[in-house]
Amino acid sequence: MSDFQTTNPVIKWIEYRLPVFSFLDHAVGTKYPTAKNLSYWWNFGSLAGLALVIMIVTGIFLAMQYTAHVDYAFDSVERIMRDVNYGWMLRYIHMNGGSFFFIVVYIHIFRGLYYGSYKAPRELLWMIGVVILLVMMATAFMGYVLPWGQMSFWGAKVITNLFSAIPLIGEDIVIWLWGGFSVDNPTLNRFFSLHYLLPFVLVGMVVIHIWALHQFGSNNPLGIETKGPQDSIPFHPYYTVKDLFGMGVFMIAFTAVVFFMPNAMGEAINYQEADPLVTPAHIVPEWYFLPYYAILRSVTFDIWFLSAKLIGVILMFASILILLVLPWLDRSPVRSSKFRPVHKQLFWIFVADCILLGWVGANPAEPPYLYIGQAGTAYYFAHFLIILPLLSVLERPRPLPNSISEPVLKGGGTAMGATAKPMEKA
Amino acid sequence: MTDTASPTHGDEGETRRDFLYLLAGGMGAVGTVAAVWPLIDSMNPAADVLALASTEVDLDPIELGQRVTVTWRGNPIFIDRRTKAVIDGARAVPLEDLPDPETDDARVQQAEWLIMIGVCTHLGCIPKGQKSGDPLGEYGGWFCPCHGSHYDTAGRIRKGPAPKNLVVPPYSFVEDTKIQIG
Numbered sequence: 001m002s003d004f005q006t007t008n009p010v011i012k013w014i015e016y017r018l019p020v021f022s023f024l025d026h027a028v029g030t031k032y033p034t035a036k037n038l039s040y041w042w043n044f045g046s047l048a049g050l051a052l053v054i055m056i057v058t059g060i061f062l063a064m065q066y067t068a069h070v071d072y073a074f075d076s077v078e079r080i081m082r083d084v085n086y087g088w089m090l091r092y093i094h095m096n097g098g099s100f101f102f103i104v105v106y107i108h109i110f111r112g113l114y115y116g117s118y119k120a121p122r123e124l125l126w127m128i129g130v131v132i133l134l135v136m137m138a139t140a141f142m143g144y145v146l147p148w149g150q151m152s153f154w155g156a157k158v159i160t161n162l163f164s165a166i167p168l169i170g171e172d173i174v175i176w177l178w179g180g181f182s183v184d185n186p187t188l189n190r191f192f193s194l195h196y197l198l199p200f201v202l203v204g205m206v207v208i209h210i211w212a213l214h215q216f217g218s219n220n221p222l223g224i225e226t227k228g229p230q231d232s233i234p235f236h237p238y239y240t241v242k243d244l245f246g247m248g249v250f251m252i253a254f255t256a257v258v259f260f261m262p263n264a265m266g267e268a269i270n271y272q273e274a275d276p277l278v279t280p281a282h283i284v285p286e287w288y289f290l291p292y293y294a295i296l297r298s299v300t301f302d303i304w305f306l307s308a309k310l311i312g313v314i315l316m317f318a319s320i321l322i323l324l325v326l327p328w329l330d331r332s333p334v335r336s337s338k339f340r341p342v343h344k345q346l347f348w349i350f351v352a353d354c355i356l357l358g359w360v361g362a363n364p365a366e367p368p369y370l371y372i373g374q375a376g377t378a379y380y381f382a383h384f385l386i387i388l389p390l391l392s393v394l395e396r397p398r399p400l401p402n403s404i405s406e407p408v409l410k411g412g413g414t415a416m417g418a419t420a421k422p423m424e425k426a
Numbered sequence: 427m428t429d430t431a432s433p434t435h436g437d438e439g440e441t442r443r444d445f446l447y448l449l450a451g452g453m454g455a456v457g458t459v460a461a462v463w464p465l466i467d468s469m470n471p472a473a474d475v476l477a478l479a480s481t482e483v484d485l486d487p488i489e490l491g492q493r494v495t496v497t498w499r500g501n502p503i504f505i506d507r508r509t510k511a512v513i514d515g516a517r518a519v520p521l522e523d524l525p526d527p528e529t530d531d532a533r534v535q536q537a538e539w540l541i542m543i544g545v546c547t548h549l550g551c552i553p554k555g556q557k558s559g560d561p562l563g564e565y566g567g568w569f570c571p572c573h574g575s576h577y578d579t580a581g582r583i584r585k586g587p588a589p590k591n592l593v594v595p596p597y598s599f600v601e602d603t604k605i606q607i608g
Binding site: 176178181276312 | 466469470471472475495497499500501502545548549550551552570571572573574587589
């Protein structure tokens with residue numbers, strides 16, 4: 001009944017009743033054929049999974065020591081740092097783990113953008129990924145509030161206040177979010193509850209993401225489908241080993257930061273307890289939110305009946321939601337930028353624009369930063385709404401290889417490729 | 427059940443079944459909303475939070491020209507005992523210069539006492555201007571450092587991203603020098 005072969009009687013006994021071993025073999029084992037030409041850019045999905053596991057494990061143990069109350073939260077975090085055995089390590093791993101989670105996820109996303117991984121038939125896989133990013137951002141935002149430092153408090157206040165921009169019901173929504181008339185104890189409690197819940201929601205969504213991935217398998221640097229057994233290798237042992245190697249490299253970078261520069265990516269003022277009556281001179285979000293913060297603040301003018309504040313909020317959310325429709329904005333039939341000479345250049349300009357917006361977000365909202373931020377925001381949306389649709393029509397892609405194995409084997413794969421599936425469109 | 431689904435009973439049976447589907451679905455939706463509402467409403471301010479909704483402030487120790495901050499419902503309340511010159515200045519401003527037009531008179535109960543919620547109407551920061559040495563902004567009132575909103579001596583927005591004037595809380599004079607906020 002199962003194609004899973006084993007001589008181990010225990011595994012056989014279990015497999016007969018619950019076919020978990022054959023399931024795993026098909027999911028991440030020898031029965032999952034994967035394109036043979038995946039580069040190291042394809043490591044970042046598994047690295048994101050590792051980061052999620054690290055965050056959940058350290059988070060569970062931190063929650064055992066943390067007190068979600070405005071009078072005790074800050075002190076309980078300091079207690080974790082000073083008195084709890086290895087508390088400092090758990091917290092530094094969790095704190096920097098958030099940053100590294102975003103680093104690998106952003107690389108994972110830009111990989112998808114460069115190699116056209118969002119294109120048919122992987123649109124839904126991509127869209128699930130965008131929703132994962134949104135949930136991840138909500139989780140990170142609420143987690144940052146828990147230590148109840150100055151930046152925790154004021155970041156929470158500014159971001160929850162964004163919802164007051166919604167016409168008519170905005171003020172009521174903000175009071176509902178807060179459970180009071182300011183960010184206070186009810187807010188801290190619900191953020192803790194949701195910060196504990198959402199990572200498990202993420203796990204569920206990652207399962208769906210991988211499920212959708214396995215329908216057609218990974219995209220690859222050439223952006224053409226595998227056309228037969230000569231184009232693929234089993235996931236195990238080839239990519240399990242490659243992913244493990246990537247994890248080793250990741251852990252070197254991660255532990256170097258955790259142990260040698262744990263506060264490099266944080267704000268010093270968050271080691272000051274939250275004071276609802278004193279706003280810090282300069283409020284900045286964590287680095288992974290800076291580009292969105294720049295977009296939010298770039299709007300300083302009303303348009304028709306829409307206030308500058310509301311437009312800023314809409315643009316900030318739109319900057320991520322636009323990724324949901326990306327598969328229909330970029331109509332070029334060629335996936336990989338290797339064969340799209342113009343898109344390749346524009347991709348890197350887009351990356352530079354995102355970094356520029358991040359830099360603007362870290363600076364005060366005044367000239368010249370303001371104007372740079374406005375230009376950067378305009379270009380961000382122009383890339384998706386004007387450049388990509390036009391490029392789909394105007395760009396002349398370079399010819400695609402007949403199969404994945406052809407360029408690798410210098411023509412050796414063509415004979416078998418000819419008997420495989422017919423050549424795909426474009 | 428095969429009777430109603432058979433072609434001989436045709437249209438009549440199907441219409442009735444559709445109606446029952448709609449009715450059952452509609453009741454299910456109503457029931458779901460009724461079950462979810464308590465969960466949603468539990469996140470609104472609780473009775474003890476609402477109970478903290480009023481505060482009494484003794485204005486007696488505040489000197490002319492002094493600004494004092496008190497707390498109400500977790501937010502700072504700015505109390506400004508304004509001098510005659512400041513009041514006259516605020517009243518001389520033409521309404522067409524204001525993004526959120528409001529006369530100075532409409533924002534105070536007694537001209538000397540300006541009482542406002544000290545929360546920037548942009549994104550909720552606390553504007554500077556309460557302590558001596560704070561920046562007062564270009565209009566001599568308050569200045570929000572977060573995104574650069576300038577408020578005048580009546581707490582009205584004059585420049586920057588904030589859409590509204592600083593909010594005047596509900597308050598009443600219980601004595602000549604004592605107010606109840608909320």
